[in-house]
Amino acid sequence: MPRTAAEWTERPRFPRTHYVDARIYSDPTIFGKELETIFARTWILACHESEIAKPFDFRTFRHPSGQNLVLVRGDDDSVRTFYNVCSHRGNVLVTAPSGNARALTCAFHAWTYDCRGDCTGVARRKEGFQDRLEPHGVGLRAVRTERSPGGFYWVNVSDDCGPLDEFLAGSLGVLEPHLTEPLEVFHYQKVRLRANYKLWHETNSEFYHDFLHYFNRVTGMQQPGYFARKYQTFPNGHVSVGSMRVRYDQYGGSADRIGWPGLEAGAWFLVDLFPGMTFNLRTSVLRIDTAIPIAPDEVVVELRGLGLRRDTPAERRLRVCDHNSIWGPFGRNLHEDFLAVTGQGLSLRDHRTDTRWLLHGREEAGTIHDETGLRHYYSEWALRMGRSASDPFTEGTIE
Amino acid sequence: MRTAVEELVYRSCLLLDEQDFEGFLALCADDFRYSVEAYSPEIRREMVWLDHDKAAMKVLFENLPRHVSDPAPLSRHATVYTVGFDATGKRATVVSALQVFRTALDGGTSRLFAVGKLYDTVHAIDDGVLLAKRVVRLATRDLGIGSHIPL
Numbered sequence: 001m002p003r004t005a006a007e008w009t010e011r012p013r014f015p016r017t018h019y020v021d022a023r024i025y026s027d028p029t030i031f032g033k034e035l036e037t038i039f040a041r042t043w044i045l046a047c048h049e050s051e052i053a054k055p056f057d058f059r060t061f062r063h064p065s066g067q068n069l070v071l072v073r074g075d076d077d078s079v080r081t082f083y084n085v086c087s088h089r090g091n092v093l094v095t096a097p098s099g100n101a102r103a104l105t106c107a108f109h110a111w112t113y114d115c116r117g118d119c120t121g122v123a124r125r126k127e128g129f130q131d132r133l134e135p136h137g138v139g140l141r142a143v144r145t146e147r148s149p150g151g152f153y154w155v156n157v158s159d160d161c162g163p164l165d166e167f168l169a170g171s172l173g174v175l176e177p178h179l180t181e182p183l184e185v186f187h188y189q190k191v192r193l194r195a196n197y198k199l200w201h202e203t204n205s206e207f208y209h210d211f212l213h214y215f216n217r218v219t220g221m222q223q224p225g226y227f228a229r230k231y232q233t234f235p236n237g238h239v240s241v242g243s244m245r246v247r248y249d250q251y252g253g254s255a256d257r258i259g260w261p262g263l264e265a266g267a268w269f270l271v272d273l274f275p276g277m278t279f280n281l282r283t284s285v286l287r288i289d290t291a292i293p294i295a296p297d298e299v300v301v302e303l304r305g306l307g308l309r310r311d312t313p314a315e316r317r318l319r320v321c322d323h324n325s326i327w328g329p330f331g332r333n334l335h336e337d338f339l340a341v342t343g344q345g346l347s348l349r350d351h352r353t354d355t356r357w358l359l360h361g362r363e364e365a366g367t368i369h370d371e372t373g374l375r376h377y378y379s380e381w382a383l384r385m386g387r388s389a390s391d392p393f394t395e396g397t398i399e
Numbered sequence: 400m401r402t403a404v405e406e407l408v409y410r411s412c413l414l415l416d417e418q419d420f421e422g423f424l425a426l427c428a429d430d431f432r433y434s435v436e437a438y439s440p441e442i443r444r445e446m447v448w449l450d451h452d453k454a455a456m457k458v459l460f461e462n463l464p465r466h467v468s469d470p471a472p473l474s475r476h477a478t479v480y481t482v483g484f485d486a487t488g489k490r491a492t493v494v495s496a497l498q499v500f501r502t503a504l505d506g507g508t509s510r511l512f513a514v515g516k517l518y519d520t521v522h523a524i525d526d527g528v529l530l531a532k533r534v535v536r537l538a539t540r541d542l543g544i545g546s547h548i549p550l
Binding site: 050051059096097098099185186187188189190191192193212214215251252253317320321324328329330331332334335336338339342 | 435439440441442443444446447448449450455458459461462465466467468469540541542543544545546547548549
């Protein structure tokens with residue numbers, strides 16, 4: 001029956017771990033705290049090695065904590081990351097999103113830096129700075145950078161962070177047997193949505209919303225094995241989802257997909273990484289999402305599609321076609337997911353709303369429609385934020 | 400002939416605006432090929448975002464009612480820039496500017512969805528002209544929530 005105003009705002013009759021206060025999706029103080037305690041201290045996926053394949057290749061990355069970064073492959077083949085900021089007057093150093101340059105030269109006053117972050121030139125230094133400034137004292141700000149299996153480069157803007165392996169905590173293990181061959185990014189899209197970043201990651205972290213996708217209903221939910229898929233949780237807020245055999249031929253106009261090294265026909269593995277990255281291997285294509293929070297009600301989602309570097313042109317065409325059918329900007333599933341998340345954004349972004357509680361209460365023994373992925377995410381969120389997501393304005397309320 | 404070619408481009412936009420997909424396909428030759436392409440400066444690669452023959456386009460349109468799609472209509476604004484004919488005069492290559500706007504159902508606010516160009520190949524037949532190939536070349540790559548309906 002419909003509820004009164006008082007009933008509408010009553011706390012749900014669930015454990016406090018099984019719902020969140022919707023103000024975590026809109027409150028600026030919560031958002032600021034997330035940037036400081038989560039994003040400024042966490043490994044974030046920045047790009048794939050195929051985007052910086054050659055010495056002196058560079059690739060920019062807008063880090064969720066607000067820093068503009070540039071990843072550079074050095075003359076020694078090492079990949080390093082720096083703030084994309086000139087040490088002189090704060091101008092952005094590299095303006096193109098990618099390229100190849102032996103020297104990074106600031107267009108403003110012609111200061112130059114090499115691929116290792118050393119300042120190699122200060123225009124008219126002696127005349128202006130005399131002996132008061134040496135190039136070695138004005139190098140670029142280095143950012144911790146590590147590579148994970150499959151050729152993904154991760155960055156952490158905190159000098160005090162632990163190693164990447166420790167952060168991933170084995171969560172990518174389910175994918176690693178399938179990431180042994182060199183990969184290549186063939187699709188990249190950056191999409192700005194009016195919604196909190198967590199709403200996007202939540203959509204990637206629960207499969208109950210397969211009811212939204214006709215494609216997933218006929219190729220997955222109605223097929224054997226779907227309801228046996230299980231979540232596995234890992235330290236640091238990560239989860240993976242077990243596979244099944246997806247029947248792509250059950251969707252009109254679709255066909256069985258070409259394979260992927262070591263993967264059974266129709267297999268589908270997914271890994272969600274705290275605080276907003278997803279690895280999604282669906283038979284023939286690997287999709288990677290990175291959620292970059294911009295404001296409490298705004299997120300940029302970076303979407304990548306990857307195939308095998310050794311693909312023949314015909315194989316690549318098939319992978320691209322598979323990718324586009326559901327995950328491209330004109331694909332069936334991506335549009336539906338974006339509609340749902342921007343719909344949530346519309347409901348929740350106004351501070352005046354008293355829509356207060358979002359449920360994460362489904363328990364189905366950790367199987368595919370269990371919302372354990374969401375609960376696991378928020379247990380990590382609570383640890384990092386020092387407060388429960390169901391009581392986010394009271395510190396120390398961790399359940 | 401040039402007028403017929405220009406009208407074909409404009410009619411194709413009108414029919415897609417009206418979601419008259421059968422009408423749109425009737426403008427296309429049996430060997431029609433449709434693609435949406437863009438260049439990514441981020442990964443320094445050409446990208447293909449849709450690539451269908453006429454049969455696959457028909458299936459795509461037939462599947463639309465089964466999906467949850469944004470109901471906000473798209474409006475295509477094309478301007479034919481150039482029409483070039485081959486030596487026979489029966490085959491034309493057409494370059495048009497394209498802007499697509501999305502209009503919200505609630506309030507009717509129109510916002511730019513995408514800009515790009517249409518690269519069409521048009522064949523003359525006995526009683527008119529048919530689209531043989533369309534490449535939608537997008538400059539816009541952030542398409543927001545995207546679309547189930549081709550441009």
